[in-house]
Amino acid sequence: MPFTQLNQQLRTNLQTLEHTTATPIQVKAIPLILRGRDIMGAAQTGTGKTAAYTLPILQMMSSSEAGELARVRALVLVPTRELSAQITQAIRSYAMETELRILNIAGGMNMSKQIASLDKGVDIIIATPGRLIELNKQGSIPLSKIQFLVLDEADTILDMGFIREVEQIIDLLPIKRQTILFSATMTPSVKRLSEKILNKPLLVEIDNLSPADATIRQIVHPVEMEQKSELLAYLIGSNNYPQVLVFTRTKVAADEVSTYLRESGLECATIHGDKKHGARDKALKDFRSGAIKILVATDIAARGLDIDDLGVVINYDIPHVSSDYIHRIGRTGRAGKAGIAITLLSSKEHISWKKIETMLGKKPEQIIVEGFIPPVALEGKKTHGKSMSKDGEKKGKTAGAFGNKRKKEPVQSKFVGKRGPRAVREEPVAQKKAAPKKWGKKK
Numbered sequence: 127m128p129f130t131q132l133n134q135q136l137r138t139n140l141q142t143l144e145h146t147t148a149t150p151i152q153v154k155a156i157p158l159i160l161r162g163r164d165i166m167g168a169a170q171t172g173t174g175k176t177a178a179y180t181l182p183i184l185q186m187m188s189s190s191e192a193g194e195l196a197r198v199r200a201l202v203l204v205p206t207r208e209l210s211a212q213i214t215q216a217i218r219s220y221a222m223e224t225e226l227r228i229l230n231i232a233g234g235m236n237m238s239k240q241i242a243s244l245d246k247g248v249d250i251i252i253a254t255p256g257r258l259i260e261l262n263k264q265g266s267i268p269l270s271k272i273q274f275l276v277l278d279e280a281d282t283i284l285d286m287g288f289i290r291e292v293e294q295i296i297d298l299l300p301i302k303r304q305t306i307l308f309s310a311t312m313t314p315s316v317k318r319l320s321e322k323i324l325n326k327p328l329l330v331e332i333d334n335l336s337p338a339d340a341t342i343r344q345i346v347h348p349v350e351m352e353q354k355s356e357l358l359a360y361l362i363g364s365n366n367y368p369q370v371l372v373f374t375r376t377k378v379a380a381d382e383v384s385t386y387l388r389e390s391g392l393e394c395a396t397i398h399g400d401k402k403h404g405a406r407d408k409a410l411k412d413f414r415s416g417a418i419k420i421l422v423a424t425d426i427a428a429r430g431l432d433i434d435d436l437g438v439v440i441n442y443d444i445p446h447v448s449s450d451y452i453h454r455i456g457r458t459g460r461a462g463k464a465g466i467a468i469t470l471l472s473s474k475e476h477i478s479w480k481k482i483e484t485m486l487g488k489k490p491e492q493i494i495v496e497g498f499i500p501p502v503a504l505e506g507k508k509t510h511g512k513s514m515s516k517d518g519e520k521k522g523k524t525a526g527a528f529g530n531k532r533k534k535e536p537v538q539s540k541f542v543g544k545r546g547p548r549a550v551r552e553e554p555v556a557q558k559k560a561a562p563k564k565w566g567k568k569k
Contacts (some may be wrong), residue, residue: 128156132185139222140181149174150332150472153431156182159306164324165310168331170453172432172460177276179306183274184221184525187249198267200274201299202249203292205282207403208410208431213278213292214252217458231267233257241266255291271296275323280309281316285447286426289315294325311449332541344401344458344467344490348500351472355383356497358470359390360444362420369413370438373454375446383442408525427449441469444478451482455554456551490529535553 128148131138140146148156151169158165159182169175183200200218204210214230221228229243231253237260244266251258251267260508261267261467277283282290305324309316319328349357362370374380377398384396395409395418412418414433423431439458450473469490471479484490495498 128153131157131160132181133188135188135223136181136184136220139220141309142222143176143219149178150179151175151330152181152459154330154332157178158330159183159304160185160327164304165306166310166320166329167306168310168312168329169308170310170382170456172456173332175308176185176213177220178218179276179278179308180217183250183276184224184226186274187225197271198244198248198251198269199271200276201258201260201269201272201295202250202252202276203255203283203295204278205254205286205288206426208397208406209279209406210252210254217252219251221250228252231257231261232403232405233260237261245366250472255288255295259291262295269295269301272299273303275299275424276304277305277307277319277323279308280307280319281311281313282426283409284319285314286330292319302367307548310453327409341463342455342465342467344455344469346469346471346488346490346492347495348492349495349496349498350500351474351539353498354442354470354472355386355539358383358440359387359392360495360498361440361468362387362392365389367438368419369416369433369436370420370440371413371433371436371457372420372442372443373445373474374422374424374446377424379386379420379443381425387420387422392420393418394422396422398424399426401550425453429441431457432460434460435463436460436465438466438468444475444482448478448481448485451485481528485523503515 129140129146132140151167151173155165155167155178157177159179162439165179165207167175167178168180179202187199200215204213210230210232214228218228226249227247228250229240229248231251233256235257237257240257240261241264244261248312258267262269283289285324305327306322307316307327309323347357347361358372372383372394374383377400380396380398384394387394396411397406397409401409409421409429413421422442436458441451441454445454453466455465458467464490469479481562
């Protein structure tokens with residue numbers, strides 16, 4: 127049991143946090159880090175990796191002499207502001223009642239306040255690469271005494287183009303240090319970086335990268351691109367999900383989807399790279415508290431987010447990188463709880479989806495919602511999909527890949543009542559762009 131190697135204060139803090147059982151990554155990583163070894167860890171968010179590297183570092187720093195406190199000796203690099211805030215909060219909770227000072231340094235935050243905090247003395251810094259470089263150029267952050275370096279979500283740091291900043295930071299650190307790198311995917315760029323910064327590292331990985339999580343029900347809804355927004359609003363409204371995280375590939379799509387949902391009577395919040403820091407913080411705060419039940423986000427903005435008891439994730443479209451599908455659906459089904467991951471699949475995404483199926487090693491459940499036209503390119507394949515009427519009733523096995531033959535003209539449906547009741551079909555009509563239907567509660 128790795129927690130027995132920790133001091134009494136850390137164990138008490140874990141009990142207060144009701145964190146009494148170590149996760150697999152903690153069981154493997156904590157003893158090795160306490161031995162001073164460099165670590166290359168393969169683990170996703172939600173596996174307990176923050177505690178896996180934080181607890182042993184806190185243990186070693188707490189045992190230092192008092193004169194060594196209040197100087198920067200541990201640095202945690204993360205890709206996004208949201209993740210830096212999340213990890214800072216976690217580390218502070220693990221370090222309760224210790225003398226260690228922990229500071230979050232990220233872009234979009236008040237720089238003068240960060241400098242003032244640094245002047246008072248800091249032991250552990252959690253930072254995004256850009257802001258750290260910026261403050262270092264001003265001489266505000268002394269990095270020459272760093273003993274512990276952690277790169278969390280290393281693959282995302284590199285995907286966001288921070289390789290030059292990371293290299294600059296590495297050059298500022300002492301050669302003699304302990305380095306810990308965690309990444310959800312071991313891409314070639316991550317491996318190259320690890321070879322440069324790690325000293326005879328030990329590989330720590332757990333079997334958590336398998337996307338076929340038994341606790342997550344994966345569903346695919348084939349639909350024409352033009353009907354995606356309507357289907358999204360219908361699924362959310364008719365099922366009255368208590369909380370939904372919707373992923374889009376681009377910032378533009380995130381804004382468009384959010385606008386459509388609001389026009390449909392569904393209140394939502396949006397986070398992506400173009401949103402100001404305050405707006406992103408408020409959106410996440412409202413989503414976590416339940417004030418907002420729908421959050422629309424891009425992959426980068428939502429990477430690493432840990433939302434308690436999130437039940438539903440919807441992929442509005444297929445991610446740029448197949449492995450990001452795993453990150454997306456991993457936001458739900460946490461800690462053995464049940465979750466639902468829904469993907470809206472158009473014909474243009476068929477090739478990308480095949481790659482994901484190959485990665486999954488299986489074909490997720492396919493369901494057609496009646497009234498929403500399945501893509502032409504996806505028809506004629508022999509599968510055992512199901513169809514579902516708009517009032518939620520499952521229908522029998524389909525003959526084609528996704529069931530019914532494609533209708534030549536789109537069908538405009540009228541819905542009455544609150545949050546997506548039964549559909550009343552009308553005659554087919556020609557339409558350029560149907561106005562969003564109201565799925566929210568009437569005011």
